[in-house]
Every structure is written in structure tokens, then in C-alpha cells.
Amino acid sequence: MPNTHPAIREFAVAGAEEGPYSITTGPDGALWLTFAHSGEIARLTLDGQLSRYPAGPESCRPTVITRGPDDALWFARTDGHLGRITTGGELTAFALPDPAANPFGLCTGPDGALWFTELNTDRIGRATLDGDITHFALTSTGAFPSFITPGPDGALWFTLNQADAIGRIDLTGEVVLHPLPGGAAPVGITCGADGALWFVEIAAGKVGRLDVGGDLQEFPLHHPDAKPHAITAAPSGDCWFTQWGANRVGRISPGGHLTEHDLPTPGSEPHGIAIGPDGAVWTALETGSVARIAH
Known part of the structure; x- marks a missing residue:
């Protein structure tokens, strides 16, 4: 059953x-965060030093942030831009062709480009480091990638949140969809140390595992x-995930063993989660803090 992890600390x-x-x-060697409501990017060192930088206009709403292939940080903005910020705070923004595209998920691909989802257009995008954009259309409409x-x-x-599916796109743009049971609404996804895709189902309250051959397992x-939102893979082989509806972080082993831990502050709204430079698990709490979970 869930418990309060003795090694969780929160920092405002x-x-x-x-x-x-x-x-x-x-x-x-620092943690980087998006402040969605104030339109900022923040840098947090392990000794608690915080620096804040504008992500663009105050209303730009930066969401997912990732380390790029160029040792800068890249992030999605809901106002139709991708942002890039150096570790020294220098900002560049790249406008997408459709200002209402609402880019969200973002990662570095094996080709050294940034790959991203567009919530509103049923497309996957690819951006080079100098901002050249290519789009690939999905076959589902209203899928909410x-x-x-x-x-x-x-x-x-x-993940296709509204299509109840996991998608695969190769570097040529060919897309294959793997359907999930109805009512899953997957959101976060990561590649585990076991070579499978691990994801969370925000509507069904489950963690899913999908191997590249399409075999699916679900763990309630x-x-x-609980509304699980984001998930990240640890070098140990476990995956950690946030449950913003239950105010918890969870841990799942490659074999599907679940451990869940209550966060100290009620209603803290955990969203993003990452393995920190110190090997601990860090999660962003929308109420204004970060939590560090030793493991």
C-alpha cells in the first residue's frame, strides 16, 4: 500500500x-525546469541556487523541457514555438508554421534532431538544430499526441492520449499505431532499461509496458x-512516475512490482519527473516546489 517515503524532501x-x-x-549538472504559468525557465543547482530566465513572452507557457543534442535545453511552448536556452541563459525561439499547433512532448532523436508532438494538429514534428521543421501527419484525427x-x-x-494508442514513427516518417484498451488516455512514455516502452494511463490509473513487437502488459x-502523468526510467531498471491525482510518486520494477509513496505536502500536483545529476529522483510540483526522492 502507499506510504510516505522517509527520504522525500521538498524545496520551494x-x-x-x-x-x-x-x-x-x-x-x-543542474536541474532545469519550466514554469508554465509565469513563462520562465529555471536552473536549480543541487545546493539550492536558483536562476530564472524568460522563456519568451509571459504568456508563452513553456511545458516539456529536455536536454538537446547540442548541450542546450530545448522546450515546447503552447504559443506555437520551440525554445532553446543555453546553460548560460541565452534564449532562441523557433516559430512553428501553425501558431495553434500547441507543441508538447519533445525529445532528441537518434538522428540528432528534436522530435516533438503537436497536441492540436495530429502531427509529429522534427526540428533541426537551426530550426528547420518537417511534419508527419498521423492517420488518427483528434488523437492528441x-x-x-x-x-x-x-x-x-x-502516446496518443485521445486515441488510446501508442505510436511508433521511424526516421522516414512511417507511423505504426498500437491500440490500447479503451479509456486508457496515455500521457507519459519512456524507454526502460529492459528495452520496452513504459507509459502511464492517466484515465485508467495504470502503468503500461509495450515491447517493440507489440506485446502489452498493464499494471493497475x-x-x-491517481491520474499518472509523467514517467522516467532509472539506470537501476525501475521506472518512476508521478500521480498528480493521488499526490504520489510511484516506482515500478521491470517485473511489474509497484511501490507508491505519498508526497509530504497535500495537493502538491506532481507533474514532470527526472533522474537528477545526483542519481536521485526529482519531480516538479505545480504548487511551487520540487521534491527529491532518494532511492
Whole structure:
């Protein structure tokens, strides 16, 4: 059953109105976050030093952030841009052809380009480091492509939140969809150390595992309304994930064993999650903090 993990510590980094959302480890040994509501990017060192940089206009709403292939941080903005920020705080923005595309998931592909999802257009995008954009249309309409991750097979894998499916796109743009049971609404996805794709089903309250051959396993959480959101793979082979509806972080082993831990502050709204430069698990809490989970 869920418990309060004795090694969870929370650190305030912003006001609740600023909305820490996504988190990743940068090339500089610091943690980088998006503040969705205030339109900022933040850099947090392990000794607690916080620096904040504009992500664009205050209303730009930066969401998912990732380390790029060029040792800068790249992030999606809901105002139809991809952003790039160096570790020194220098910002560049690339406008997408459709300003209403709402880019969201973002990762570095095996080809050294940035691959991203567009929530509103049923497309997967590819951006070179100088901002050249290519789009690949999906066959589903209203599918709401969400997170995206490099797979173990040289392709990119992504969630289709409203189509109840996991998608695969190769570097030529060929797309294959793997349907899930109805009512799953997958969001976060990562490639596990076991070579499978692990993802979370926000509507069904489950963690899923899909191998590259299409074999699917699902693991229900203790709380059916937990609303799991983001997931990340640890070098140990386990995957860690956030449950913003249940105010918990969870851990699942390659064999499907689940452990769930309550966060110390009620209603803290955990969203993004990452393995930090210190090997601990870090999660962004939308109410204005980050949590560090030793393991």
C-alpha cells in the first residue's frame, strides 16, 4: 500500500501561481525546469541556487523541457514555438508554421534532431538544430499526441492520449499505431532499461509496458483515480512516475512490482519527473516546489 517515503524532501522554488511543470537534468549538472504559468525557465543547482530566465513572452507557457543534442535545453511552448536556452541563459525561439499547433512532448532523436508532438494538429514534428521543421501527419484525427521518447529500435515512440494508442514513427516518417484498451488516455512514455516502452494511463490509473513487437502488459495502481502523468526510467531498471491525482510518486520494477509513496505536502500536483545529476529522483510540483526522492 502507499506510504510516505522517509527520504522525500521538498524545496520551494516558485509561487503556486508560477507553476513548475517539467524537469530535466542539464549538461551542466543542474536541474532545469519550466514554469508554465509565469513563462520562465529555471536552473536549480543541487545546493539550492536558483536562476530564472524568460522563456519568451509571459504568456508563452513553456511545458516539456529536455536536454538537446547540442548541450542546450530545448522546450515546447503552447504559443506555437520551440525554445532553446543555453546553460548560460541565452534564449532562441523557433516559430512553428501553425501558431495553434500547441507543441508538447519533445525529445532528441537518434538522428540528432528534436522530435516533438503537436497536441492540436495530429502531427509529429522534427526540428533541426537551426530550426528547420518537417511534419508527419498521423492517420488518427483528434488523437492528441502527447509525450514522445526515443525507442530501443532507432525509432520514436509516442502516446496518443485521445486515441488510446501508442505510436511508433521511424526516421522516414512511417507511423505504426498500437491500440490500447479503451479509456486508457496515455500521457507519459519512456524507454526502460529492459528495452520496452513504459507509459502511464492517466484515465485508467495504470502503468503500461509495450515491447517493440507489440506485446502489452498493464499494471493497475492502488488508487484508480491517481491520474499518472509523467514517467522516467532509472539506470537501476525501475521506472518512476508521478500521480498528480493521488499526490504520489510511484516506482515500478521491470517485473511489474509497484511501490507508491505519498508526497509530504497535500495537493502538491506532481507533474514532470527526472533522474537528477545526483542519481536521485526529482519531480516538479505545480504548487511551487520540487521534491527529491532518494532511492
